[in-house]
Amino acid sequence: MTATPGRTDARATATSAPPSPKAPAPPPAAQAAGRAADSLRAALLILACIAIATIAGHAAGASPKLILAAALVLSTVCCWAVGVLPEPTTTLLFFLCAVVFHIAPPTVVFSGFSSAAWWLMFGGAVTGVALRNTGLALRLADRIFHQRANRYTQVIATVAATSVGLAFLMPSTTGRVLLLMPIVLALADRLGFGPQSNGRIGMVLTVAAASYMPPATILPANIPNSVLLGAASSLYGINLSYGSYLLLHFPVLGLLKTLVLVWLVCKLFPENGPMPPQQPADHAAMSRQERLLAVILILAVAGFATDAWHGISPAWISLTACIICLLPGVGLVSSKALTEQVHLVPLLYVAGFLGLGAVVESTGLGTAISSALLHWLPLAPGHTLGNVGALSAMGAALGLVSTLPALPAVLTPLAKDLATATGLPLETVLMLQVPVFSTVFLPYQSPPIMIAMQLGGVGLRHGTRLCLALAVITVLVLLPLDYLWWRALGWLH
Structure with a gap:
């Protein structure tokens, strides 16, 4: 792209940005967070x-x-x-x-580090580094956004579609946010959306919400469904299938929710000014590293999509792609880049969630909690609608007192007793967690959403407006439609 005088070019801005973008200066409340x-x-x-x-x-x-x-x-x-x-x-x-x-024994407490979910996150983090460092991410951005920034609605729709589409390639929500945010901020600058403008706020919140909520319906795409994948396998020997998981959840809570999100962002944060004309893209030839990484990603996605056929967990496919990127001679991710750009905090977070669930199960605490819940909840075999509503309400209440990534670690150990009380199949009870942890009422429930808002300089007030509005539409419209979809597929009777 050729830079226009007085306007920041997206390619130049994104290229000059450091691999791990820095957040804007924190507000005084955040600066005080480190006090004794x-x-x-x-x-x-x-x-x-x-x-x-x-x-x-x-x-x-x-x-x-x-x-x-x-x-x-x-x-x-x-x-x-x-x-x-x-x-x-x-x-x-x-x-x-x-x-x-x-x-609990150390093998139980630290079991998260040996789980499929942890290695899925690790592999996704390394793949994200490769995407940024090879320049393939910027090339994809040029392809995606060129001639798709003529209207504000088109901009928001493209940002949302990119955020969701990238979830099929990168299992790490935080990695997708770190990859997309500098590109989207550069595009906002080029479109004339300054700090605190509706256009900039809308674009940032679209990345935040679309990187977490709809991808909850894509199995190896974020922490909660990865935790559910690992916990279901380790506790019950149930291996969730990529294809059946996608078919059950994506049409309503993925695709339809993305459309609702685009409409809602445009209503809550409207931008009616004229959009500047886009310059023709300069399509240079792909480098050897870009072509190699593209092949690796295509093969990995094919492996994810056919896991029900070959039986290899998405975690090990992700780890294989990670190892290839790290091989000497391949040159996609160096040891220095691995040390500096693969973030430890999300990986510790995942291990902690999984360890918490394992402790709940091994100590018998899960059985004790389930007994109390079963005594209190109005659950009875044969009352499908009431059972689904009660389980969803319980999950939503737990999700408000804990972050949503922790929810599967708390609920999965209870699934067997809940299945017995409701008469529903165990796998159905496990899958009922997805509508709950894909619905965000407040931004603090999802760490990646908070990270995206911080990187984009968007305040909590704006994020709360979007999350609450989308949650209301989800509860009143999308969840009833989702219930009908489950019945049509035979998951509920």
Whole structure:
């Protein structure tokens, strides 16, 4: 593309950006988040959780070990939800306490690091580095956005479609956000959308929402469904199929929700000014590295799509692509790039979620919680609509007190007892988690959404407006349609 005077060229801006884009300067509240007072607040929250677990445990006649496990799980979930400690600090504290107090064996506590979900995330992170460093990401952006920025609606639709489409290539939501955000911000600058303008806010929030919500319906695309994949396999021996998962969830909660998202962003953050004309793209020949990476990605996607036929988990396909990118002589990701650009925090997060679920299961805490829920929830075999509604409401309530990536780790150990109480097949009960963790009521429930908003300089108020509005439409319109779709496919009777 040729730069126009007075306007920033998207290719030049994105190329000059560092591989890991820096967030804008944090507001005063964020700067104060590192104060010593936060440690005191965290200690008080943990003490309150211990007190609640102790009182409830004694009232229920639970054993001391079960009470200790409940205190640890409740404290960890509350610290993740409230954010009094950074997520990696909370996760490491969970690992330490679980091992030191002998709540579960180390093989259980650290089982997340050996799970398919963890290696799926790791492989996706390395693939994302390769996409950025080879320039293939920028080439794809030129192809996608050229001549598709003539109207604001077209811009938002293209950003949304790109965010969702990239989920078929990159299993890491954070990786997709880190890849797309500098490209989208450069495009916003070129279109004249300055900071705090509706156009810029709309584009950033489209990346944030479309990178997490619709991809929840694509099996190896984000943390919650990866956790569900690993937990279903390790706890019940159920291997979720890529094709059946996609068919069940994507038409309504993926495709239709994307269309609703585009419409909603254009309504909440309208931009009616004229769009500047686009310059013709300069299509240079693909480099050897770009061609090689394109072949690797095509083969990986083909492997993801045919896992029901060959039986190889998407995690190991992702890891294979990762190893090829790291091979000397291939030259797609160097050791230095691996060290500097593969982010540790999301990987710790995944291991913590999976370890939490394993502790809930191994200590018997899951059985105790399920017994209490089964006593309280109006569940009965033969009442399909009521059962689905009750399970969805329970999941939504748990999702508000914890982040959504943790939800499968909490709910999956309860699935067998819930299936017995409702008369629904176990796999159906597992799949019912997807409509819950794909619905975001508040931005804090999804760490990738918060990361995208921070990178794009968009405040919490704007993100909350979009999430709440989309959640209302989802509950009132999309979930009833999804229920009918499940019945049409024979998953519900």
